[in-house]
Amino acid sequence: MSAPSPSPRPAQPELLEFDALYRREFAYVWRMLRAHGVPEARIEDAVQDVFMVVYRRWADWQADSRALAPRSWLFGIARRVAANHRRRQARESRPPDLALVAEAEAPADERTARRRALARLERALDELDERSRTVFVLAELEGMTGPEIAELVGEKLNTVYWRLRTARAKVTKKLQARGGQP
Template identity: 35%
Template sequence: MSSGTEHEDHFRRVYAVNFKALLAYAMRRVEQPEDAADVVAETFLVAWRRSREMPPEAEARLWLHGVARRVLANHHRGGARRGRLGDRLRQRLRVAAAVDPGSEVPERLTVRAALAQLNELDREVLTLTFWEGLEPREIATVLQVSPAAVRTRLSRARTRLRELIGDDLDPGGHVLDVMAERVPKEGR
């Protein structure tokens, strides 16, 4: 028999003799049976990789339990990390869910429909102002017109948009509330 075959035979015997004991060991230390199966699989993978270090069959059981103990420690650390990540994600979802995005849909659709009825330049001035947060002098640079022309265009576009939308939308923190605010005067 070759050394490789003896080595594989030794591993198979150790596996057959110790599998059930290691599975029971792992099941008593994890919450889910699937996790126990993973721990045992990882334990035997480590044992296979380090099989040249594995003691004779009589002592292999204790050595495998030591490997399983370290695999379990890694499993629990990973679970703690996953738990902390889950907590952070749940917190973010709670914050995001506090504002129901569906509640804004009708108002957004109304605004988009009204914007679609404006001419291209009016629509561009409004969206650059309210969605992009640009000031009239910045919009003037983008559109290659004077800041005064932008202010005039913005005033007219807001009036046209108000006429199309009306004032009957619920003022619940949506885009229209922002549009009703005064644009700060800028220095010339």
């Protein structure tokens, strides 16, 4: 049995398109991964993983590009990569997150306060199921509307609104229980 052949590389014009997509959507992919629970220490690897998938699947996406917008495609890939990174982190019994250790040891200044607030938010988001977390992140952090989210995640609009309402309530409750403001 012969070894599988490597995926074909995009042709030069497609490589330029890939580069343009990378430059245009890097920050979006970074935010999506971070919002989906990829620890800051692993975020660069996760972004690279997303764009490696994009590179390998470029020809497939180009063939179907009329059916799927670039951000929708990147969102789906980023969500799967984030889930893989979270599973990998759970398997590797790693020491506590360095951001949390730094939070406990750092002086109480504005930067530390922001870091603590972000850590509280991340812990609250970690307690949401994946679908609710996705809707919350897209609405609250990305500023997307209900109809935009429904289209992106492929759910009914009323379901999106229900998930958002319950996610907001859960996050608010968790933040208040931990001494943070909603």
